[in-house]
Amino acid sequence: MDKFTTLTGVAAPLPMVNVDTDMIIPKDYLKTIKRTGLGRGLFADMRYYEDGSENPDFVLNKPAYRTAQILVVGDNFGCGSSREHAPWALLDFGIRCIISTSFADIFYNNSFKNGILLITLDSRQHAMLMEDAARGANGTLIIDLEANDIRRFDGSVIEFDLDETRRHCLLSGLDEIGLTIEKASTIDEFEKKISQSRLWM
Template identity: 45%
Template sequence: MEPLRKHKGIVALLDRSDIDTDQIIPKQFLNGINKLALGKHLFHDWRYLKDGSLNPSFELNQDYYQGASILLSGDNFGCGSSREHAPWSLLDYGFKVIISTGFADIFYDNCFKNGILPIRIRQDEWLLLAKEVMLQKRTIFTVDLEEKVCLTEKGKAVFFKIDTFRQKKLLEGLDDLTLTLQSHQKILCFEHNQQEQFPWI
């Protein structure tokens, strides 16, 4: 997992609440565990028309949002099922940061496990950011995880809170596996002691 310290990117506004994981990545694309190539199916039912062509009315298909890596979305993002394919598809599409007034708990946790920074902010702060994106269309935010602040091109600053342990994991690029491997010698020592004390096990 790549470390995430300071991220600067184009912001896409998806002003919809209660976006569930089936809308993020529909069930027909869950037939594998490969994290790659899921980005093309992100928001599939909204992004594409029945003939497979891009839906010109969908927000993320607009020219000014191409290359976006920061998603500013409505409340209760990632609700529904616990499928980890949801953050996989967002990451493969290119999103590194998701900003919302609220996230479903399991989705929120899965984001950290996959190198995405989910940022919770107040409604008034969300409206401030959304207004700037709507007025400028193609705008860039800078998210500084160490300072826990989101800076807009207009110079507005929105600070956010994050659990210290989760912050450390993102800053150092630690997923659950690499975090466990940091204790490799302690694990070996424990297993050795167990074998000496209980050789019959």
């Protein structure tokens, strides 16, 4: 998993509420267990017309947002089914950070496991960043995970909170397996102690 320290880029605005995982990655794209190639299907029902051509009105098809790595989204993002293909598709497209007022729990957990930073802000702060995102290339954000803050295009700063374990994993590029391996020496020491004190095991 790639480390997440500082991310600078344009944020794409998606002010819709209750965007579920079927909207993020439609069921037609769930036939694979590979994590690559799913970016093509991200928001497919909104990004493409029935004939497969692009919908120019969808935000990620607009020139300013085609390479966006940050999304500013509406409330309750990622609700619906627990499909892990949703964060896979976001990551494959290039999204590394999503900002909202709230996220669905399972989607929230799956995103962190795949190296995507999810930031929850209050409605006032969120509205400010949604306005920034609407500025296109003029609304660049800097996400600094080491400092736990977001630097806006005008130089002002918004701080955010994040669970320290999740923060450590992102900064170090660790998934749950990597986090366990990081404790390998402690685990080995524990197993050695147990085998000496419980000879019957």
